[in-house]
Amino acid sequence: MILAKTPLTLAEFLDLPETEPASEYIEGEILQKTMPKTKHSRLQLKLCNAINDAAESVLIAYAFPELRCTFGNRSIVPDIAILLWENIQWDETGEPIDDVKVAPDWMIEILSPDQSPNRVTQKILYSLQHGTQLGWMLDPSDRSIVVFAPNQLPIFVKGAIAYLFLPPLR
Numbered sequence: 001m002i003l004a005k006t007p008l009t010l011a012e013f014l015d016l017p018e019t020e021p022a023s024e025y026i027e028g029e030i031l032q033k034t035m036p037k038t039k040h041s042r043l044q045l046k047l048c049n050a051i052n053d054a055a056e057s058v059l060i061a062y063a064f065p066e067l068r069c070t071f072g073n074r075s076i077v078p079d080i081a082i083l084l085w086e087n088i089q090w091d092e093t094g095e096p097i098d099d100v101k102v103a104p105d106w107m108i109e110i111l112s113p114d115q116s117p118n119r120v121t122q123k124i125l126y127s128l129q130h131g132t133q134l135g136w137m138l139d140p141s142d143r144s145i146v147v148f149a150p151n152q153l154p155i156f157v158k159g160a161i162a163y164l165f166l167p168p169l170r
Helices: 010-015 038-055 117-129 159-164
Strands: 002-004 023-026 029-032 061-065 069-071 074-076 080-084 106-110 134-139 144-148 155-158
Touching: 010 023, 010 074, 023 117, 038 061, 038 080, 038 106, 074 117, 106 117, 117 134, 117 144
Parallel strands: 106 134
Antiparallel strands: 002 029, 023 029, 023 074, 061 080, 069 074, 080 106, 134 144, 144 155
């Protein structure tokens, strides 16, 4: 959903109060994300937990759900933003700094039934052009994944192979 057609600068957008669900700033437009439903939320939680169980204790990476990332001339909120440990900035108390001003190292987008795959693909491609090393677009309706990496054709994964990437739903 487009919230504003009046051109705003990125700085003006960042001064606005947060919305629920989150809004993103893309090419001068403010776009509100779709409110997640049960399948989406469950898959998001399971993936965050699986990634963090494997990567946090060995200080490799951390998966953040709905983390605002501002880079280039955009401010996006991937369903899951994964930052390599060395790319997480910390404050003096050892907590992560709230404002992330880099593209996520890996981003995961989970399609909602009324969400445009082309818009999501465009968001992933823009992120790849600004430092993201891996992007996944998951479609829970058919349990498929489109895998994006810099300077490579996307890879479509469906069926039994996708189960290697997706946690079981039961």
